[in-house]
Amino acid sequence: MARLSFVNKIKGLFGGKKLDEEFFDELIDALVEGDIGAKMAYEIAGELEKICKEKKIHDETEIRLELKKLLLGYVKSVQFAPEKGKVNIFMLLGVNGVGKTTSVAKLANYFKNQGENVIMAAADTFRAAAEEQLEMHGERLGIRVVAHQHGGDPSAVVFDAADSARANGGALVLADTAGRLHNKENLVRELQKIDRIAGQKADAGCYRKFIVIDATTGQNALRQAEVFKEAVGVDGVILTKYDSTARGGVAFSVGKELGIPVAYVCTGEKYENIQTFDPESYTNEFLGL
The missing domain is CATH 3.40.50.300 (P-loop containing nucleotide triphosphate hydrolases)
Known part of the structure; x- marks a missing residue:
């Protein structure tokens, strides 16, 4: 159950840890394990760290929501419906x-x-x-x-x-x-x-x-x-x-x-x-x- 172990790793990461260098290093490792490329994982962690500093965020729920916002910015959905009679x-x-x-x-x-x-x-x-x-x-x-x-x-x-x-x-x-x-x-x-x-x-x-x-x-x-x-x-x-x-x-x-x-x-x-x-x-x- 690879996804479950990965999700548990993400959850564990936000289990009351300090927002220090070690936290963001662990986040990079977790994202890479989640099949996000290393380069992109570094960029996400860097951006998240910057946002947390600027907004003075320390609450883990808020940190996860900021991470979610970042990820949502990268993925889009699309639908194509066939045209009748064509x-x-x-x-x-x-x-x-x-x-x-x-x-x-x-x-x-x-x-x-x-x-x-x-x-x-x-x-x-x-x-x-x-x-x-x-x-x-x-x-x-x-x-x-x-x-x-x-x-x-x-x-x-x-x-x-x-x-x-x-x-x-x-x-x-x-x-x-x-x-x-x-x-x-x-x-x-x-x-x-x-x-x-x-x-x-x-x-x-x-x-x-x-x-x-x-x-x-x-x-x-x-x-x-x-x-x-x-x-x-x-x-x-x-x-x-x-x-x-x-x-x-x-x-x-x-x-x-x-x-x-x-x-x-x-x-x-x-x-x-x-x-x-x-x-x-x-x-x-x-x-x-």
Whole structure:
């Protein structure tokens, strides 16, 4: 229960200790343990120390609230609703193993339950299991999946899915994509091609890109988000595996360092285990408030 031990550490930090150098050193250690990068942890502790001196704050409840205010300044939420009667494309990006294909299925179920016409596009044609996995989800959810043969052109899959959406009087296309970072140059070229096609096929203002990151991978997730943001741009984060093993600091890091807001949080394996991101409750949970 990594999150619980981290929260206990934060709580212990505010257990009647003096606001001295040792306190702020321990705060830095705790924030780093909570998956906030070292550089950012130093900045937060420095800023908090300055605020406490200026406002003459010594009460631990007030100190925690000031820390919460600081953290809330780094993380934002964002929501994108598909437009009825138009071709909407949401492309999901991320490295293999973060839960991208499952997130496509969860979003498909989420939007289907809101009355949207949804099509899933198996644009990860490199990993054979990805297409099979998406088709399995499609069968279970009663949602159409557009797929081509293994090793085919992924941008052609998105092209066909968008044409199908247009022929149906508009729909939301949820595109799964490859994430083989060990072959970064090929991956970037492939994603840029899909990006061009999706940008052309979606109606104006109806194309969004989401980076899927595993909440348990800490600063690695920040580096992954950086790669995809540089390659094609990113509109929002989908945070997966946010259960007892995730400490949660990565959302603050991605917000502060890359300016990317969080759209959804996935908290389990079931289709319904996805919810819109709430910065306030997320920060409270992070600090054990």
